[in-house]
Amino acid sequence: MTSKFLMGYILLSSIATASLHAQNHFRFKENKSMYHKGWIDLNKNGKEDIYENPNEPVEARVKDLLSKMTVDEKTCQLATLYGYGRVLKDSLPTAEWKNEIWKDGIANIDEEFNGFHNWDKFQTTPLATNIARHIWGMNEVQRFFIEQTRLGIPADFTNEGIRGVEASMTTSFPTAINMGMTWDRELVHQEGQIEGMEAKALGYTNVYAPILGVVRDQRWGRIEEVYGESPYLVAQMGIQMAGGMQEEGIAATAKHFAVYSDNNGAREGLARTDPQIPEREMRDLLLYPWEHVLAKVPLKGVMSSYNDYDGIPISGSRYWLTDILRNKFGFKGYVVSDSDALEYLFTKHHVASSFKDAVYQALMAGMNVRTTFVPPNNMIMAARELVKENKLPMSILNSRVADVLRVKFELGMFDHPYVEDIKHSESIVHSEAHQAVSLRASRESLVLLKNNDNILPFAKTINKVAVIGPNATDDDYAHTHYGPSLTPSVNILQGIENKLGKDKVLYAQGCSLVDKTWPESEILPQPLTENEEAKIDSAVAIAKQADVAVVALGGNTKTAGENKSRTSLNLPGHQLDLIKAIYATGKPIVVVLIGSQPMTINWIDKYIKGIIYAGYPGAKGGTAIADVLFGDYNPGGKLTLTFPKSVGQLPLTFPSKPDAQTDKGAGASIKGLLYPFGFGLSYTTFKYSNLVITPKTQNIKGNISVAVDVTNTGKVAGDDVVELYTRDLLSSVTTFEKNLRGFERIHFTPGETKTVHFTIIPDDLMLWNRKMEHVVEPGDFKVMIGHSSQDIDIEGIFTMTK
Numbered sequence: 021m022t023s024k025f026l027m028g029y030i031l032l033s034s035i036a037t038a039s040l041h042a043q044n045h046f047r048f049k050e051n052k053s054m055y056h057k058g059w060i061d062l063n064k065n066g067k068e069d070i071y072e073n074p075n076e077p078v079e080a081r082v083k084d085l086l087s088k089m090t091v092d093e094k095t096c097q098l099a100t101l102y103g104y105g106r107v108l109k110d111s112l113p114t115a116e117w118k119n120e121i122w123k124d125g126i127a128n129i130d131e132e133f134n135g136f137h138n139w140d141k142f143q144t145t146p147l148a149t150n151i152a153r154h155i156w157g158m159n160e161v162q163r164f165f166i167e168q169t170r171l172g173i174p175a176d177f178t179n180e181g182i183r184g185v186e187a188s189m190t191t192s193f194p195t196a197i198n199m200g201m202t203w204d205r206e207l208v209h210q211e212g213q214i215e216g217m218e219a220k221a222l223g224y225t226n227v228y229a230p231i232l233g234v235v236r237d238q239r240w241g242r243i244e245e246v247y248g249e250s251p252y253l254v255a256q257m258g259i260q261m262a263g264g265m266q267e268e269g270i271a272a273t274a275k276h277f278a279v280y281s282d283n284n285g286a287r288e289g290l291a292r293t294d295p296q297i298p299e300r301e302m303r304d305l306l307l308y309p310w311e312h313v314l315a316k317v318p319l320k321g322v323m324s325s326y327n328d329y330d331g332i333p334i335s336g337s338r339y340w341l342t343d344i345l346r347n348k349f350g351f352k353g354y355v356v357s358d359s360d361a362l363e364y365l366f367t368k369h370h371v372a373s374s375f376k377d378a379v380y381q382a383l384m385a386g387m388n389v390r391t392t393f394v395p396p397n398n399m400i401m402a403a404r405e406l407v408k409e410n411k412l413p414m415s416i417l418n419s420r421v422a423d424v425l426r427v428k429f430e431l432g433m434f435d436h437p438y439v440e441d442i443k444h445s446e447s448i449v450h451s452e453a454h455q456a457v458s459l460r461a462s463r464e465s466l467v468l469l470k471n472n473d474n475i476l477p478f479a480k481t482i483n484k485v486a487v488i489g490p491n492a493t494d495d496d497y498a499h500t501h502y503g504p505s506l507t508p509s510v511n512i513l514q515g516i517e518n519k520l521g522k523d524k525v526l527y528a529q530g531c532s533l534v535d536k537t538w539p540e541s542e543i544l545p546q547p548l549t550e551n552e553e554a555k556i557d558s559a560v561a562i563a564k565q566a567d568v569a570v571v572a573l574g575g576n577t578k579t580a581g582e583n584k585s586r587t588s589l590n591l592p593g594h595q596l597d598l599i600k601a602i603y604a605t606g607k608p609i610v611v612v613l614i615g616s617q618p619m620t621i622n623w624i625d626k627y628i629k630g631i632i633y634a635g636y637p638g639a640k641g642g643t644a645i646a647d648v649l650f651g652d653y654n655p656g657g658k659l660t661l662t663f664p665k666s667v668g669q670l671p672l673t674f675p676s677k678p679d680a681q682t683d684k685g686a687g688a689s690i691k692g693l694l695y696p697f698g699f700g701l702s703y704t705t706f707k708y709s710n711l712v713i714t715p716k717t718q719n720i721k722g723n724i725s726v727a728v729d730v731t732n733t734g735k736v737a738g739d740d741v742v743e744l745y746t747r748d749l750l751s752s753v754t755t756f757e758k759n760l761r762g763f764e765r766i767h768f769t770p771g772e773t774k775t776v777h778f779t780i781i782p783d784d785l786m787l788w789n790r791k792m793e794h795v796v797e798p799g800d801f802k803v804m805i806g807h808s809s810q811d812i813d814i815e816g817i818f819t820m821t822k
Contacts, residue, residue, distance in 0.1 A: 048163070050163075058074065060166070074435045082425050088171060092124045095403040097127045097173070097389075097420075098400065100128050101175075102131060104147070108132075121400055125169050125173045126396065127176060127354075128177065131180065134148065134185075134188075134224075142505045154223070158222070159438045176226050176428055182230065183503035184504045185224060186502060187504060189450055191458050191507070195245065197247065197661070198465035200257055201657040202464040203741040206260075209263065212262065216269065225271060226271035227265060229272060230258045231274070233245070233246040234249060234308075236671065237670060238670065238672075238673075239286040239589065241585040249662060249673045250674060250760045258274065259313050272317070272321065274313065277325055277355075278307060280295075282295040293368065295328075307344075315350070321355075321356065326360070326368075333364065335364070336362075340386075341355055341386030353427050355386060358391075403417070459643060459644060463648070464739070466645065467700040470625065470701070471701055475630040485568055486562045486563045488529070488569055488572070490531060490576075490593075491533070492511065494614070498636070498639040498641065504639070511642045515647075516570065516649070519646040519650055530555055532594075533592060542587055542588040560602060563607050564607070572612045573598075573611055573612070575615030589667050590620050591621065599628070603627055608630075609628050614635070615635070616636055617661075620666055654737065655703070656741065659698060660698075661697065665693065665694050666690055675809075696810040703738060711727070712728070720796040721796075722782070725778070731771070736770060740765070741765045742765075742776050747804070751799070759784070782796050798820050803816050
């Protein structure tokens, strides 16, 4: 036992003694004789076996351990045990655990002490909220598996974390759609590193992130969890997030594989099935991020999805989980089910005759671990029965278990199963340095949609500001599932008060986020009640007293999220009535939109001079919004979503096929978009010039270099996102009108010019030809560089030859 480990062990033991004295809780006697300098006697036999030797190759350790495991021990590595308050009834190990099925081990324990209890309930016990107590609790649970099971196989502590580690005290980032709107690879990489550091500091060894879905319908409730509509952008951000996480010694488990984010009609709830997308587009759009992330980052985990594709459920398909994921994309980690994805083979898709048959199909397909919110017993017992019946080959069982063990060895869990340095953990979790990165992310994610007559930024010398709207004080988006729950946050009202002082700020809610009959009111609008009219009147009254009004509208966790797809993209409730009433006062108005989905804000776009889209800007969102409103930060975010004018235009996403979204020839429908993919304004302006493409003619296996000069032509410093698109001008099959194939976010001082460089590689130009071969076809290609997917500033042509 190393001196550092011993000191940590003694400190944790003292915490344990005090905690158990207070709780009168059972505790297994510590087996200190297991711990040796440089290794742990996991099977308690008094000698260093191959699997216990950190100097042995991982594959040798896996093989040795497998040879020692019984069928009971192997099958325990096929299931997840959900943590305390979810499935586990005991917060800490009890004597009864020696009689539970996990006496022989477990693959992973999910969401242990992470604070989440249910969608609107959080745990506030010291094991969830106090870092030292939390670490002691995690170590106590792990100690059971190390010391009280025959072979001492550690549990993989998994957790959610798509905007920071899901725990009560961790650093909170904007949600993924906002991180996409930063267009900042380095920033997303930092987020991944911080998440990895904080997860490991709290005892979590595996985090379920990033999500590699691609938005295909703006009504989809889970847009907040993904980076946007472009598969290229999703891949680039996924590489940075996963790479940053795994650099810090934890596993990144990406989700949801595969073809998940194209639910028919964007339906959610139990309807996450039957994606309607042809194979060529499915490969170009939905598989693209997976292939490219796995090419750059050796993901240690993948979560298999609920849905089918072309009639075949993904989680029971060898083609998807083995042929594509492992053999083609090179995945070498372990696959967990997305909650009931395994059960759905039997209960939803009806391709399995029983639960046991579903277990058989999933294991044969390539799933490793069933992960859902019930005890692990039925999964483990079904697998044992399948082995006993000689239906599940031992070679398959060994292969599935080996994948799980391999990840545990690679993460060092057999050699360092505990968090050893509490002081270090306390110093980095939600540290000031990490919070500074979070604030930077909140600022960079904000998108300025409109700024007529330079209404923004407001002068800080202003006398009175009216802050109005249901989202002025609602920052629930920073405290919901899949991320930090109790991290302190700043809402819009607080951000403005902190900026100007409370004496300069007036506040009225004006209306609720939704009305009493919502969502039915989306098809059967209800008139304002007397109380609702009074709330709007009070907001009008304070607007009249102020010099300017900031009106915070949009959606929030009531209107979007998992199981919350929309039937309309209009502002819910009576928000439109509110903004019309404030507009009638004649006061200068800026609307701040909160919400993960695009909104059909046609009236606001026509009449309100200033609009900011804030998405879900994280715990620091109110501060960042105030910084933009009053000129302390120049917004530079760009949309990664298309804003339609009506849901009647859907589907309407980027990228699109030639003329697939044109308005030409349409005589009975509205025309155009509100805001295109890649759009976003600044307090300054940028000009592109001097496009240089070299070489102009290249072999299909060679690269193309592109350079362009970018000049800040305005009077203030700011960031510009330079977007590069390509188009295949003549091809054997139809291809997208524009493919995003490069972007850079760069800071410029006033008048400054910088040359921005891009490299187009053959992979950027590939298509699936008529034989379904993935190739670069010789011919001409257009390069387009612009301020958005529609606002192209400069373009050129190059030729690829055989």
